[in-house]
Amino acid sequence: MAKRATATAASARTETGDGTLRQFVGYNLKRAYMAILDDLHRVLGQHNLRLATFSALALVSDNPDIAQGELAQALSVERSSVVVIVDDLETRQLVTRNKVLGDRRAYALRVTLKGRQLLDRLQDEIAAHENRFFGQLSAAERATLVGLLNRVEGAAADAA
Amino acid sequence: MAKRATATAASARTETGDGTLRQFVGYNLKRAYMAILDDLHRVLGQHNLRLATFSALALVSDNPDIAQGELAQALSVERSSVVVIVDDLETRQLVTRNKVLGDRRAYALRVTLKGRQLLDRLQDEIAAHENRFFGQLSAAERATLVGLLNRVEGAAADAA
DNA sequence: TATTGTTATACTCTATAACTATA
DNA sequence: TATAGTTATAGAGTATAACAATA
Numbered sequence A, B: 001m002a003k004r005a006t007a008t009a010a011s012a013r014t015e016t017g018d019g020t021l022r023q024f025v026g027y028n029l030k031r032a033y034m035a036i037l038d039d040l041h042r043v044l045g046q047h048n049l050r051l052a053t054f055s056a057l058a059l060v061s062d063n064p065d066i067a068q069g070e071l072a073q074a075l076s077v078e079r080s081s082v083v084v085i086v087d088d089l090e091t092r093q094l095v096t097r098n099k100v101l102g103d104r105r106a107y108a109l110r111v112t113l114k115g116r117q118l119l120d121r122l123q124d125e126i127a128a129h130e131n132r133f134f135g136q137l138s139a140a141e142r143a144t145l146v147g148l149l150n151r152v153e154g155a156a157a158d159a160a
Numbered sequence C: 001t002a003t004t005g006t007t008a009t010a011c012t013c014t015a016t017a018a019c020t021a022t023a
Numbered sequence D: 001t002a003t004a005g006t007t008a009t010a011g012a013g014t015a016t017a018a019c020a021a022t023a
Helices: A025-045 A051-062 A068-075 A079-091 A113-134 A139-159 B025-045 B051-062 B068-075 B079-091 B113-134 B139-159
Strands: A095-099 A107-111 B095-099 B107-111
Touching (some): A025 A113, A025 B025, A025 B113, A025 B139, A051 A068, A051 A079, A051 A095, A051 A107, A068 A079, A079 A095, A107 A113, A113 B139, A139 B025, A139 B139, B025 B051, B025 B113, B051 B068, B051 B095, B051 B107, B068 B079, B079 B095
Antiparallel strands (some): A095 A107, B095 B107
C-alpha cells in the first residue's frame, strides 16, 4: 500500500503516514487532545497543580459542600484517589473539609477565598491557553465543535 | 454561585455541576475522548492489545520498513518504550524486525501476514465501536468534527 | 449490613540514564 | 562524537483491598 523512502544516505525525510489511524474519528480526537495537553500542563504546573487537582478545585467551587465520594464520581476516579487530591488542596488552603450535619462520616468540601482567587487567575490563564489553540476557530466554529463533542459524550452516556 | 442540594435524608440527588470546566473547549474535548476510551480498550483488550500497541501495528503497516526511532516519534513516546511495544508485536508474530542495508544499528519493521489479518479485523471492530459513539452524527457532521479537530492539532503544531 | 473516608499496597505506563554496537 | 536500539530503574498516577467510624 503505502510507499516509503528507503533509508539511503541521501533520503529526504518523509513524513510518517498514519492514514489507517486517521480514518478513525477517535484518533483525530486523541491527537487534538494530546496536542493541547502539554501546554495546559505547563500552565497548571506554574501553580504546581495537576489537571485532576485543578478539576477538583473547579468542581468544589461549582458544588459547595460536595462530598469526596461525589467528587470521585465527577472526576471518574476512585474515592481513595480523591483523598490524595483533597489532601493537596487542603494543605495548600485552597479548600476546606467541613463537618456535615447529620452524617459524621462525610466531609463537605468548600473552596476558600484563596482557592477562589487562584481559580479566578487560572481561568484567565487557561482561557489564554485555549486561545493559542482554538483561536483560529471562530466563536461559531468553537460552538459547533463543543456541540459535536457533547453529542459524542451523550451517546456514550446513553450506551452506558 | 451555584446552588447545591443540602444533604438531607430526602435529598433528590442533584447532578454535579461542572459549568466552570465546561466553559473550556479542552474539557469538552477530554470528556468526549474519555467517554469513548473504555469501549475502545474493551475492543482492543479482546485481542490482548493496548492502544499504543495497536497504533504501532497500524503505523508499521502504513510505513513499511519504518525504524523504531521513527515509530517512537510517530507515537510520541521514547525509543525505550517502543522496544517494549515492538517486543510484544514481534513475539506475537505480528511484525518482524529486519536488517537494514547500509545501517546495521537500525531495524526495518514490517507487518506479517498475520499482523495484516489482525489489523483488518480490528479495523472492522473499531469501525463498529466508532458507530456506537459517532453513529448519531451524519457523515457530514463527522467530517466537520474531524476538520475542526485537525485545525486544532495544526494550531498546536504551528505553536511548537 | 452498607457507606464515607482512609491507608497501604500493587499495578500500568512511561521516562531517564547508562550501556552496546554501530556510524 | 553521534545515533539506533537495549536494559534497568525510577517515577507518576491510579486502582484494589482491607480498615475504622458511622449510618
